[in-house]
Amino acid sequence: ATNKLLLLPGDGIGPEIMTEVKKIIGWFNARGTVSFETEDDLVGGAAYDAHGQAVSDATMERALAADAVIFGAVGGPKWDGVAYEVRPEAGLLRLRKDLELFANLRPAICYPALADASSLKREVIEGLDILILRELTGGVYFGEPKEIIDLGNGQKRGIDTQVYDTYEIERISRMAFELARTRSNKVTSMEKRNVMKSGVLWNEVVTATHKQGYEDVQLEHMLADAGGMQLVRWPKQFDVIVTDNLFGDMLSDVAAMLTGSLGMLPSASLGAPDGKTGKRKALYEPVHGSAPDIAGTGAANPIAMIASFGMALRYSFGLVAEADMLDKAIANALGKGLRTRDIAAKGEATVSTAGMGDAIVAELDAL
Numbered sequence: 001a002t003n004k005l006l007l008l009p010g011d012g013i014g015p016e017i018m019t020e021v022k023k024i025i026g027w028f029n030a031r032g033t034v035s036f037e038t039e040d041d042l043v044g045g046a047a048y049d050a051h052g053q054a055v056s057d058a059t060m061e062r063a064l065a066a067d068a069v070i071f072g073a074v075g076g077p078k079w080d081g082v083a084y085e086v087r088p089e090a091g092l093l094r095l096r097k098d099l100e101l102f103a104n105l106r107p108a109i110c111y112p113a114l115a116d117a118s119s120l121k122r123e124v125i126e127g128l129d130i131l132i133l134r135e136l137t138g139g140v141y142f143g144e145p146k147e148i149i150d151l152g153n154g155q156k157r158g159i160d161t162q163v164y165d166t167y168e169i170e171r172i173s174r175m176a177f178e179l180a181r182t183r184s185n186k187v188t189s190m191e192k193r194n195v196m197k198s199g200v201l202w203n204e205v206v207t208a209t210h211k212q213g214y215e216d217v218q219l220e221h222m223l224a225d226a227g228g229m230q231l232v233r234w235p236k237q238f239d240v241i242v243t244d245n246l247f248g249d250m251l252s253d254v255a256a257m258l259t260g261s262l263g264m265l266p267s268a269s270l271g272a273p274d275g276k277t278g279k280r281k282a283l284y285e286p287v288h289g290s291a292p293d294i295a296g297t298g299a300a301n302p303i304a305m306i307a308s309f310g311m312a313l314r315y316s317f318g319l320v321a322e323a324d325m326l327d328k329a330i331a332n333a334l335g336k337g338l339r340t341r342d343i344a345a346k347g348e349a350t351v352s353t354a355g356m357g358d359a360i361v362a363e364l365d366a367l
């Protein structure tokens with residue numbers, strides 16, 4: 001079967017790193033065991049320049065029809081002045097909303113070749129492979145009321161509201177257990193049930209969902225603040241961490257820094273399985289932004305983008321062997337000492353964006 005990909009390179013380094021993903025897609029197509037059909041479209045500032053919107057209705061339709069969206073990055077100083085509703089970031093927010101992507105997956109993997117570049121000791125992170133699963137469409141970022149009230153006495157009050165319904169916690173819990181089964185079979189749920197009602201409910205629903213056919217998976221609960229501490233102290237104790245939108249935002253950034261550069265970090269955002277086909281809507285993107293400071297210089301590290309495509313292989317297409325191959329090719333390229341500027345030690349030789357992409361393709365050939 002042909003797998004349909006919508007490629008949205010976006011702005012800044014987005015198009016440069018997407019070019020390297022196209023080499024990888026081309027490699028898999030040439031190999032002949034899988035087949036990807038790609039379509040390119042505009043998003044972010046590039047889309048705003050072309051038709052005044054950060055993502056057009058036509059692009060949105062293509063995204064809904066695709067099996068997976070591969071997204072580069074959006075934004076840059078050029079669009080600093082544009083209206084809030086049409087700013088480049090609005091394109092990504094609309095995609096997430098209209099595709100109903102409620103789960104954000106952020107792996108933190110330590111490549112052996114880069115273990116010494118971490119701020120932590122080698123023994124703490126060598127072999128690290130954990131996955132943070134963050135709830136993405138609920139919680140305090142979206143709950144109502146959300147406002148600033150003028151109290152009239154020179155004081156104002158800022159209000160955000162943490163809201164979670166049972167179904168939202170249940171679907172992310174299911175996903176956590178299912179993901180854990182494909183990994184090391186352990187889920188750690190993090191909340192603050194000691195001080196938050198939504199945390200009490202979170203804990204209850206995760207526990208109840210676990211009893212609905214997931215008892216083969218090991219489940220533990222941790223208060224989110226203690227979890228943050230454990231993440232830095234001994235991250236290898238975790239496999240899948242499932243948590244809400246706010247804690248997930250913070251904990252995934254902390255986990256990211258365990259393993260080094262922004263240029264290395266992939267992510268996936270997944271929706272609910274379709275009632276008929278069982279397929280999930282999905283968007284794959286690097287964690288980093290459009291890096292306007294290095295755009296056009298050939299210094300961008302394409303690994304976060306390429307590894308994001310690897311997550312598409314794994315989570316949208318069930319191509320686990322191919323995803324493992326791609327991860328191995330990345331590890332081998334790093335193992336041979338190839339470094340883009342962001343991951344090079346002082347004085348170490350570097351390769352360009354294209355040089356790194358070509359090296360990963362060569363490593364795929366060599367597997």
Ligand code: NAI
Pocket residue numbers: 013072073074075076077089092262263264285287288289290291292293294299300301302304342
């Ligand atoms: P950024 O992630 O674009 O860059 C932060 C720093 O990391 C920069 O020094 C950059 O050169 C470096 N960096 C990022 N990706 C890299 C890569 N692949 N290889 C080598 N170095 C890399 O974040 P920043 O500077 O805060 O934002 C720049 C623009 O990107 C802004 O317009 C921002 O709104 C947008 N942005 C977009 C995101 C998205 O599309 N999902 C996410 C974050 C920011």
Ligand code: MG
Pocket residue numbers: 249250253
């Ligand atoms: Mg964040």
